[in-house]
Every structure is written in structure tokens, then in C-alpha cells.
Amino acid sequence: MDNRPNITLFCSDNIDREYINEILWGIEEEEIPYILKIVPSKEVVKENYVSGTLEIGIGVLENGDALLTTRKYDKEYIQKANIFVEKNKLRDLGSNGARLVKGLPLR
Structure with a gap:
């Protein structure tokens, strides 16, 4: 198991990867590592x-x-x-996850 500090993204295995790229790019822009886990839908819980x-x-x-x-x-x-319907908000969502790590205001 990777113990480096990271943001964890759990994604339902019913979602194509292309739909979450904007989220991942938002995290990457803030230079915070992440771990992506594709899991059965029932495992995507807080x-x-x-x-x-x-x-x-x-x-x-x-x-x-x-x-x-x-x-x-x-x-x-x-x-x-x-x-599916708010693609323009996804990069900010990923970026805001990283900004929480840095203690910066959210976008």
C-alpha cells in the first residue's frame, strides 16, 4: 500500500475514465498526488x-x-x-480537493 500523502478518488466501475479526467487534471494542477480506485458502485462511500x-x-x-x-x-x-452535465465544474472540484490539502481558499 502506498503511504505517501494523497487525495483518494473512488470511482464507480460503471463510469468511463474519460468522464473523470477533468477532476484529475484539477488535482494535478495543484501538484498534489492522488490515488484513483475504480471500484464496484457499492464501495463508493464516504x-x-x-x-x-x-x-x-x-x-x-x-x-x-x-x-x-x-x-x-x-x-x-x-x-x-x-x-455528465456539469463538466465545467469538474476541474475546480479536483483543484479544490488539492487546495484543501494546502489550506488555500476554495475556487
Whole structure:
């Protein structure tokens, strides 16, 4: 298992990778490492995608909702965008995950 600090992205195995590229590029622009896990839909739950070393994660559900959150945040998500209808928000969602790591304001 990779123990380097990273953002964890859990994505439903029903989603094509092309739909999440913008999220990944947003994380990369902020120069924070990430781990992408393609898993069965039932495993895309907050407890799993905030289990990384930084406790910051993104879950992409079978319906296309991408949810950014942290372990300490008591609501379901900090930011949400649907990968099918809100493509223009996806890069910011990824970037905001990385900005949480850096302690910077969200976009």
C-alpha cells in the first residue's frame, strides 16, 4: 500500500475514465498526488474515499455525482458536481480537493 500523502478518488466501475479526467487534471494542477480506485458502485462511500493519509477524498457515484469531502466534515460533501452535465465544474472540484490539502481558499 502506498503511504505517501494523497487525495483518494473512488470511482464507480460503471463510469468511463474519460468522464473523470477533468477532476484529475484539477488535482494535478495543484501538484498534489492522488490515488484513483475504480471500484464496484457499492464501495463508493464516504468512509472509503476519505480513508487516505490526508483524509480528503472524492467519490464518483454511479449516477455521475462527484462528491468532494473530508473525514472531519460532518455533511455528505463540501462540493458536488455531476460529471455528465456539469463538466465545467469538474476541474475546480479536483483543484479544490488539492487546495484543501494546502489550506488555500476554495475556487
